[in-house]
Amino acid sequence: MDRNNLGKWLKSPGKMGQKYSLHALYFCTGCGIIEIPPSITTRWDAERFGVIPVATPRQANLFLITGYVSVKTLRYIIRSYEQMPEPKFTVGFGSCPINGGMYWDSYNTIKHLDKYIPVDGWIAGCMPRPEAVFVAVTHLWTLIDKGMADGYNKYRANYQYYRENQEKILGKLEWPPLFSKNIKHEEYRTIA
Amino acid sequence: MKNTGQLLKEKLLLSFEDIQAEVSDEHRLTVNCRKDTVITVLSFLNNSGYDHLALISCVDWIKDNVLELVYILTAYAEDKGKAKMNILVKTRITREKPGLHTVIPVFENAEPYERELHELYGIHFMGHPRLTPLFLEREYKIPPFRKDFDTRKYVQEVFDQIPFVEDKKAEK
């Protein structure tokens, strides 16, 4: 942990700020949420890493999806994700968002979350222990340091593909596209 | 000394004609009836003190080609000395174009249960004020809780057909 390294703070304050102030939005779908209260309270205390839960997507920059994603939930996950300010990081918690987990042949559960929104990291397991959240956070720090946690840039660059995938499952989306449709894919990339 | 279930069974058999009732143990009374007498049986039971509709459930007997609806009734207020009773009112309807009358006039809380059954089993409840979707987001050709709905095939057809974004980019 290089939180007290003043040289790094002066060199890249934005990156260091993003690393050590992860305001988490817990999307409480399914059973994963049961692991979150111990990890933010007395026993494990996520706040010492700078991770605190916030109430609205506008204030958050870490999106933690804890548990299975049904088709109806996906709609609100996408809306919450698009409301978050950039830079934003997504972490899938548990095996269900990775590949469906025990809902692998369910008629109403999304199998791969990263087909619909970009995901920067996964925490595998059913259920992962609260320690796994901290492993994920420290891993996310390394990714941010190397500039590899760029899911939000990927979303910007490939927005039309993501939107096509979302519309295949949810039908016609009732909200307007986050990024203008007039720009071609190549131009998204230059923006990113 | 007959217990409550036996007494109720005799009362039911006296009041209705084509109806079978069976007391499996002291807490359970099973009543089988035709689909057009369900509402009268339910209102009879409601008046006899069993005033709580706990659940409407459904079983898909695909070999007999019928759907079996189960109305589970209990009583809010238990009398002293009276055993706690669960009454299962069962009725069988055909699988093709299944439909029967709603029981909302008798039990008002049946509305969400009937909407759920309409959505998951495709049963049409006549006289229901709003049979709109409750849980599901997508439309299904076969209602998903029926036995002939192949979930694995459905997953392969719908969820597995959606490509990863990286693959899609590589194609173009």
Place this chain on the structure above:
Amino acid sequence: MVMTTILEIIFIILLAGIIGLFFLGLSRKIMARIHWRYGPPITQPLIDIIKLFNQTSMSHGFLFNFGIIFSLAGSVVVLLFLPFGRICPLSDSGGLLVILYLMLIAPLGLALSGGEAANPYTSIGISRKLLLAFGYELPLLLILLTVMTHYNTISIVEIVNKQFQAGWSFQHLSLLLPGIAYILILPAILGFRPFELIQAPQEISSGPMAEYSGKFLALTTIQHAFNIFISISLFTNLFLGGAANPGYFFLKILAVFVIFLFANAVFPRFRIEQAIKYLWRWPSILAFAGLIIVLITGKNF
């Protein structure tokens, strides 16, 4: 002379910001220790603010931007009228009455800004904030009236000077009741529990803050830090005798803040109507009784 005033203004704004942010960090650390947690580093609010300034921020229109600046400016202006130790840049120009008026600007600015956001949670939070301000204004007015009558002046610098000669206000029997009343309403002014109903993250998604992102959230955090500094400084100046130098003054406000933090850590939350009932009953009665005692015993100075 002008040069010193300008220097003092810059100095006091910087100092208030630093002290306010230190208090926010300290509050998170102490709260964590009371919960038997390790807690974040004491610089965590500063880290948050650096991050928030490096995020994209969504605006909801002109009033949304203007309201935050307005409320921040209101807080900054109040700072200039409060003596910090012996430092008080605009001590000649105003007194308690000016402070009383200017303290209302901060909630009004947030109300303007939140109203533009058109989020239902924001509207609920703002209505609660204004109602709570309405609730504590009555006892606060009575308390300030009592203090002004007792010392026969409206200048806060003069009140502090008189306390140097005659001891803290708490030592005068006639000002004891208003002092207790101020202690009772201070959590409401600070937004601490049991009056945390403005933000109430579990209930109304952090209320007025619900739509703020990026630099807007950073500015509201700074405003909150200023607000904490102002309300505790006012209490210290009026009742704990101010201080002869900034260091001693800082120790005094630190002690007051930590005591209220302990109360914040253990209390549950009022509902808004309970809060108004409480604020208009006990603190108001105490302050009113104090006013009558001061009027009967006559002016001491």
